[in-house]
Amino acid sequence: MAKARRKRRRAVGPVRRGNPSGGRSQRTLRGREAVTVLGPATETAALRAWAEVDLRAIAHNIREIRARLAPSARVMAVVKADAYGHGVVPVCQAALKAGASAVGVATLGEGVALRLGGIRAPILVLGGLTVGEVADAAAHQLSISITSQEMAQLILERPQRLPTGVHLKVDTGMTRLGVFPREVPVLLDRLVTKGVSVAGCYTQLASADQADHAMTSEQLARFHPVLAVVRARFPRVVVHVANSAGALASPDTHFDMARVGLAMYGLYPSPAMRSLASLRPAMRLYSRVVRTARVGPGTTVSYGAAYRAQTSTTIATIACGYADGYPRLAGETGEVIIRGMRHKVAGRVCMDHLMVDVGDHPVAVGDVVQLFGDAPSADEVAAHAHTISYEVLCGVGLRVPRIYVR
Ligand SMILES: Cc1ncc(COP(=O)(O)O)c(C=O)c1O
Numbered sequence: 119m120a121k122a123r124r125k126r127r128r129a130v131g132p133v134r135r136g137n138p139s140g141g142r143s144q145r146t147l148r149g150r151e152a153v154t155v156l157g158p159a160t161e162t163a164a165l166r167a168w169a170e171v172d173l174r175a176i177a178h179n180i181r182e183i184r185a186r187l188a189p190s191a192r193v194m195a196v197v198k199a200d201a202y203g204h205g206v207v208p209v210c211q212a213a214l215k216a217g218a219s220a221v222g223v224a225t226l227g228e229g230v231a232l233r234l235g236g237i238r239a240p241i242l243v244l245g246g247l248t249v250g251e252v253a254d255a256a257a258h259q260l261s262i263s264i265t266s267q268e269m270a271q272l273i274l275e276r277p278q279r280l281p282t283g284v285h286l287k288v289d290t291g292m293t294r295l296g297v298f299p300r301e302v303p304v305l306l307d308r309l310v311t312k313g314v315s316v317a318g319c320y321t322q323l324a325s326a327d328q329a330d331h332a333m334t335s336e337q338l339a340r341f342h343p344v345l346a347v348v349r350a351r352f353p354r355v356v357v358h359v360a361n362s363a364g365a366l367a368s369p370d371t372h373f374d375m376a377r378v379g380l381a382m383y384g385l386y387p388s389p390a391m392r393s394l395a396s397l398r399p400a401m402r403l404y405s406r407v408v409r410t411a412r413v414g415p416g417t418t419v420s421y422g423a424a425y426r427a428q429t430s431t432t433i434a435t436i437a438c439g440y441a442d443g444y445p446r447l448a449g450e451t452g453e454v455i456i457r458g459m460r461h462k463v464a465g466r467v468c469m470d471h472l473m474v475d476v477g478d479h480p481v482a483v484g485d486v487v488q489l490f491g492d493a494p495s496a497d498e499v500a501a502h503a504h505t506i507s508y509e510v511l512c513g514v515g516l517r518v519p520r521i522y523v524r
Contacts, residue, residue, distance in 0.1 A: 151455050153488045155404065157521040162486075166437035167405040169514050170491075171204045172523045175398035177216035179382045182395045183365050184217050191372050193217065193365075194242065194358060196379035197232075198224035202511045203443070204383060204401055205520040207235035212524075213382060214239050222377050226251040229260040242285060242318070244377075246295060249276070256281040261317065263287045265295040270305055277312040284309075285318030285356075288344050290337040292324050299344045306351050318356040319348045323371060326363035327387035334368055363387035366394045385496055385507045402491025403514060405438035407456065407483050408471075419473050420449075420465030427464075432476045434461075436487050439470040443514035444489050445503035452502040455488040456481050 155162065157170050184193055195213035200206050210221055210232060220240040223229045229241045243255060246265035249272050255262050261283030264270050273280060286305075289296035297305060309316060321341050325333035341359065348355055357373035362381035364371035384399035386392050411433050419425040419433055427433070436454065440446040449467035453460040454474055464475040474487075490499045496507040503510070 151458055151460065151493045153404075153455055153458065153486050154402070154492065155486055156402075156523045161521055162404065165406075165519060166408070167403070167442045168519050168521050169203070169443075170402045170404060170521045170523060171208065172398070172400050172402075173208060173212040174523065175384050175400040176204075176209055176212040176382060179384050179397050179400070180213050180216035180218055180378075182397060183362075183376065183378050183381055186365060186395060187372050187376060190374070192219040192375040194220040194222045194375055194377045195382055196222040196244075196361075196377050198222065198228055198244065198379070199512045200228075202379060202383050202508065203514040204511070205522070206232060207237065208520075208522050209382075209400075210235075210237050210239070218378075218382075220375070222379075226254055226260070229255065230258050233258045233260070240283070242283070244287075244295075248272075252276070252281075253279045261285060263295075263320075264297060264305075267297060267301065267305075270297065270308075273314060274308055274312050277314050280314060283317035284314060285320060286316050286348060288319065288321045288341060290321045290340040290344075291333065292322050294322065296321065299340050302344050303347055306347065310351060316348060316352045316355055318358065319345060319352075320358045320377070323359065323361055323364050323368075326361060326368055326371065327391070329388075329390055331368065334364070334371065338370060361387075363391065366391050380508060383511060385511075389497075399491060399495065401496070401511060401514070403438070403443060403489040403518070404491075405436045405442070405487045405489060407434045407481055407485040407487060408437045409435040410476075410481055410483060411435075418465075419475075420468060422466055425465035425473075425475075427475065432478065432481060433464060434474050434476050434481045434485075436472050436474060436489075437470065438487070438489055439468045439472055441469045441515050442518050443510070444472060445499065445505065445510065445513060447504055448499050448502035450502070452499060453494055455493060456485050460494075 162168050195218040197206050197210055201209035222242050222244050224245040229243050242261040246269050262281055263285045265287050287296035289298050323334055358375040358377055359373050360371040360376035362378050365376040365378055384397045413427055415429050417427045438444050446467045449463045452463045461474040461476050464473045490496045496510045500507045500510045
């Protein structure tokens with residue numbers, strides 16, 4: 119039993135010695151929120167800040183999403199931006215093992231990194247490429263997207279240097295990337311003439327996270343006629359439209375495959391979608407208390423001296439700043455958890471530290487601090503920072519080790 123538990127919690131990453139915090143997790147105190155450190159304490163004892171990534175949550179979330187799709191529909195795990203900050207190769211491995219069939223990245227470099235990391239599943243580059251990059255994509259067996267007329271031209275000029283799978287991205291309302299519906303018939307003629315086959319056809323939804331389905335319906339109304347034209351030429355084309363929000367809330371966007379990012383990481387595209395699936399956040403950002411200072415009323419804290427203690431209190435310094443991924447803007451109203459209790463951030467978040475006013479509560483150097491995870495959630499932090507959870511996840515700094523729980 120003990121052996122089994124050890125195995126389940128085995129993590130990859132830097133192995134650290136010593137365990138000054140004396141335990142793997144702090145217990146929930148009655149009425150208080152837990153700081154649930156899942157990874158082995160020995161790995162984190164010497165770390166100033168770390169992000170724990172629970173790969174079991176990634177697998178669970180993939181299964182939750184798949185259960186909401188038709189049995190024949192597949193999942194593409196969207197792992198751009200280092201898997202939304204979670205670490206791309208371990209996330210890919212977990213997602214593929216749990217049933218994802220393909221992987222989506224934004225850039226050529228991200229695709230190549232996955233191949234070098236041993237990922238052999240189909241990889242689609244969702245972003246645009248330059249002429250040299252198209253050849254490199256072919257060399258690494260990466261599928262590419264036609265993201266503009268200019269990119270279509272590159273492909274038409276050198277069709278012999280193409281990767282196998284070319285996906286046609288149709289701009290139905292994002293006005294970001296893709297070709298417009300009206301351009302598709304002529305483009306298809308030219309591709310067919312050059313012997314280029316279209317393996318996939320897709321569009322990106324702009325507002326699937328909103329309760330009002332009008333924009334999604336509008337996009338689908340533009341997409342369907344294009345699809346009919348593409349299917350007439352390429353009957354086996356793989357069609358993918360849904361992102362996380364579409365996968366969870368709009369069955370009419372499911373088609374052959376859903377491209378899922380946020381929900382795989384355990385966050386909901388909107389609070390209203392919480393009832394649609396039981397997702398588990400995969401990332402928790404932790405740090406430690408590195409100093410406590412008992413101060414008197416009137417003492418100012420951090421840059422700009424914008425925070426002033428009202429009474430005698432304890433100010434704890436946490437070794438996590440905006441360079442580690444705690445947004446500076448969240449400092450004005452944000453909260454962190456220490457010993458099961460929420461404490462308000464005091465003063466401006468610095469690059470490497472933030473301070474919290476813990477009042478008279480016992481807090482000591484070495485205490486584990488949860489900056490986000492189950493609580494506060496990345497959504498909460500995002501709300502404090504006037505942004506979205508995507509940006510909070512992607513913002514976790516490069517110098518923050520990722521500790522994987524399998
Ligand atoms: C083209 C494309 N497809 C799918 C996704 C995944 O979106 P989400 O994270 O909302 O599931 C993204 C992410 O922005 C994207 O750009």
